[in-house]
Amino acid sequence: MTGEIEPIARLVNEFSKLPGVGKKTAQRYAYSIIRGTDDNAKNFAEAILNVKSQVKFCEICGNYTDVSPCKICKTRKNDIICVVKEPKDVLAIDKSNSFNGTFHVLHGVISPMNNVGPNDIRIKELLERITNQSVKEVIVATNPDVEGEATAMYIAKLIKPLGVKVTRIAQGVAMGSELEFADEVTLSRAIVDRKEL
Numbered sequence: 248m249t250g251e252i253e254p255i256a257r258l259v260n261e262f263s264k265l266p267g268v269g270k271k272t273a274q275r276y277a278y279s280i281i282r283g284t285d286d287n288a289k290n291f292a293e294a295i296l297n298v299k300s301q302v303k304f305c306e307i308c309g310n311y312t313d314v315s316p317c318k319i320c321k322t323r324k325n326d327i328i329c330v331v332k333e334p335k336d337v338l339a340i341d342k343s344n345s346f347n348g349t350f351h352v353l354h355g356v357i358s359p360m361n362n363v364g365p366n367d368i369r370i371k372e373l374l375e376r377i378t379n380q381s382v383k384e385v386i387v388a389t390n391p392d393v394e395g396e397a398t399a400m401y402i403a404k405l406i407k408p409l410g411v412k413v414t415r416i417a418q419g420v421a422m423g424s425e426l427e428f429a430d431e432v433t434l435s436r437a438i439v440d441r442k443e444l
Contacts, residue, residue, distance in 0.1 A: 255281070307376070309352035309369050310337050325349045329386045330373060330402060332356050332395065340388060348386075351376065356394040357401055365401060373402070377411055384412040391418045391436070 255277055262273035280288055304310070305317035311334045312318070319341075327348030331337055337350045355368040376382065385406055389395035403413040419437025420429050429437075 304352075308337075308350045309354060309372065310334050310350055320349055323347055323349050325376075325380050326383045327386065328373070328376065328382055328384075329388050331388050332390060332398075336388065346386075353389070353398070356389055356398040358394045358397075368398075370402065370405070374405060374409075377406060377409060382411050384414060386414050386416065388416045 258277040258280065259270070259273045262268055262276045263270055265273075268276070280291065301313050302311050303313070303315060305312045305320055306315045307320040308317060310317055310319065319337075325348070327346075328351050329340060329346055329348060330351045330353060331340065332353055332355065334352055337352060340346055340350075351369065351373050353368040353370065353373075355363055357363060357365055357368065373385075377385065385402070387399040387402055389398050399415055403415075406413050417440050418433070419440055420433060
């Protein structure tokens with residue numbers, strides 16, 4: 248007998264399925280639930296069930312929402328669209344308070360190694376938005392990795408002939424970091440993407 252209690256082991260197992268949660272963290276979460284009140288556990292369970300039943304994709308941008316179209320699509324100018332890989336990227340950019348246009352969530356990037364092609368992500372919907380709206384600029388804000396760059400180049404190739412400006416988010420050395428600790432690719436990109444002062 249290992250001393251493992253089945254309901255606790257099951258809860259630990261479920262928590263450990265979350266991204267970035269290892270066995271020790273999952274155990275801490277499980278014991279926190281056990282120590283908490285019945286109301287806390289009930290509220291936690293209801294919050295999970297509610298998010299699964301009430302959250303859907305915005306019919307326009309593809310972001311998570313509880314009403315469609317989402318609040319961003321309803322209230323902001325739609326002449327500039329920021330294209331991102333997934334919903335959590337919308338939140339990250341929106342929290343920066345530096346962009347007040349709308350978003351378009353691809354729900355992935357082109358990745359031949361993972362059998363993901365242009366038809367597997369929401370590029371067709373982006374092109375439909377561009378042709379149906381008075382879009383002046385599309386900002387591609389995919390990750391600066393091989394798949395993100397390939398996706399950005401593919402999107403630019405499709406959109407430029409439509410007469411719409413296509414830009415890519417700048418990349419390079421992070422604020423507050425030391426140059427000596429930056430890798431060669433990051434430094435190279437920072438030099439190439441330099442701007443006039």
